[in-house]
Amino acid sequence: MKVMELSKDLYYVGVVDHALKVFDVAILTKYGTSYNSYLLKTKDGVVVFEGSKEKTEKEYLEHIASLTDFKDIKYLFVTHTEPDHSGAIKALLEKNPDITIVASQGALINLDHILRHDFKKHVAREGEVLEFGGYHFRFVSGIMLHWPDVMFTYIEEKKALVSCDAFGCHYAFDDILLSKLTDEEGYIDAFRYYYEKIMGPFPSYAKKAAEKVLALDLDFVLTGHGPVLDCRIKERASEYLTIGEKFFPSVVKGQVTIVYGSAYGYTRDLAKTIAEALSKAGKTVKLYEIDALNYADLKPEILTSIYKSEMTLLGSPTIAGDAIGLFYDFLCALPSTVGTGRKASAFGDYGWSGEAVPNLTVRLKQLHFNVLEGFKANFALDEAGKKAFEGYISTLLG
Ligand SMILES: Cc1cc2nc3c(=O)[nH]c(=O)nc-3n(C[C@H](O)[C@H](O)[C@H](O)COP(=O)(O)O)c2cc1C
Ligand SMILES: [Fe+2]
Ligand SMILES: [Fe+2]
Structure with a gap:
């Protein structure tokens, strides 16, 4: 040249x-x-x-x-x-x-x-x-x-x-x-x-x-x-x-993305209850259940949905001391500025140590979301747990 x-x-x-x-x-x-x-x-x-x-x-x-x-x-x-x-x-x-x-x-x-x-x-x-x-x-x-x-x-x-x-x-x-x-x-x-x-x-x-x-x-x-x-x-x-x-689409007013995974249905129940409550309150809820088989196909849609959402909620059980690995894949595909002006929270079920929620919370903070305190459930909810869960949903609505 x-x-x-x-x-x-x-x-x-x-x-x-x-x-x-x-x-x-x-x-x-x-x-x-x-x-x-x-x-x-x-x-x-x-x-x-x-x-x-x-x-x-x-x-x-x-x-x-x-x-x-x-x-x-x-x-x-x-x-x-x-x-x-x-x-x-x-x-x-x-x-x-x-x-x-x-x-x-x-x-x-x-x-x-x-x-x-x-x-x-x-x-x-x-x-x-x-x-x-x-x-x-x-x-x-x-x-x-x-x-x-x-x-x-x-x-x-x-x-x-x-x-x-x-x-x-x-x-x-x-x-x-x-x-x-x-x-x-x-x-x-x-x-x-x-x-x-x-x-x-x-x-x-x-x-x-x-x-x-x-x-x-x-x-x-x-x-x-x-x-x-x-x-x-x-x-x-x-x-x-x-x-x-x-x-990188802008936020659509009222849209909420919920991404969850669940081995035995506990976290799924939490996700569905949250989705129902938010829908009833007039939110447009995009609900994604991910697993090792469907994740690759859903990933682009999940990323777009998170961009468009006022709030993103991640539901993961604790598996081997952490959240399901698939969550980190899409959380690492988002630019670190994505959470600015958007809310997020993590929830999920656990058996004995329950790291999924705190660990996802850390990542959401790194992405600059306004992170609301998460919700952890130990297997099935007892009466106190149910009350606490209602309180969690109210916070999400508030
Ligand atoms: C392979 C495997 C590993 C697990 N590891 C943990 C763990 O490290 N800490 C913990 O608190 N629970 C652990 N659990 C228990 C689950 O978090 C618990 O069964 C939870 O209720 C599952 O929720 P789900 O029905 O939404 O999948 C593990 C479960 C499985 C299947
Ligand atoms: Fe450059
Ligand atoms: Fe350059």
Whole structure:
């Protein structure tokens, strides 16, 4: 891959990796990826946008060196400091320690911790404009897309937004420009998968950023991975307004999800009694009984139902000192922010030690649910147990 001029004096200097199969431990990259960076020649010196991964620093530096002497680089704009974009910055600063790094306050703190030596800094604040070499670089916050440090740069004279991970995807493409891409199906698949895995936990931030981007006059979105958007910018950015709803639906008023498992029927009885009481009180109850055979088929529906529910209730007997393992599978498939603004509680039957309820309660708290105290039953309920159970149901209704 050689460098490419995108517009007069503005170059693509990124590195395309067709071979990558896995990114960030858990993300499959079946279309490979690219680590995109850009270089702008101005009358007063050179500006570079984004670093690269440490593994690709050799090619990154070669691409830059094919266009400029390192000593002529005045600024490096860093949109986001995850090491797939910051890993090669150390090598660039070794070539020219006088480069000033322009980034958000949060990103500069991260870079202090990544580089562990002094460097020249310029804090990029939302709405501010840095003027250099006849260009106006305006900062637009992209906070939580997908780190708290994200600050986009809008290059006014180029009508270009440097957006790093936002609006990008893991898709290796040697022709770089979206307008040259013919594999529409693969690209859209990669774009949506990327959103789901990377931006998905923060749909409201993605929406806010998309609104800001849609208000800009744009010829280019200079992404951090995958094709550069030189066309269809409104279409791609608009998808961030709605796609969150597909993967992470908002709460439906009155909906409650109850997921339970039961070996001998005790926990099932509790679940059914709770469901009946909540239905009577006007709630829309989604009731799922899971077991080792049906779980895989039910899992996607359970996840969607939890997103849509004001309250999630988990009913598990204690088996070998814990809740049924299947519960942890879907609880680990939910983003850690899922419980914000939603209630949850655990209930279940036990024989002698009863760990299921306290253990599920811990996990629900980790997911930031507003967790109501759980309910444990020891085999069949006695009169006192029945009373306590009525009290538990009242709390759920309250
Ligand atoms: C394989 C197995 C392991 C169990 N392990 C525990 C345990 O570690 N602690 C406990 O309190 N009860 C344990 N129990 C007892 C159950 O929690 C108890 O029978 C409960 O009433 C089952 O509720 P269910 O009818 O909803 O399945 C175990 C039961 C089985 C079948
Ligand atoms: Fe990232
Ligand atoms: Fe990235």
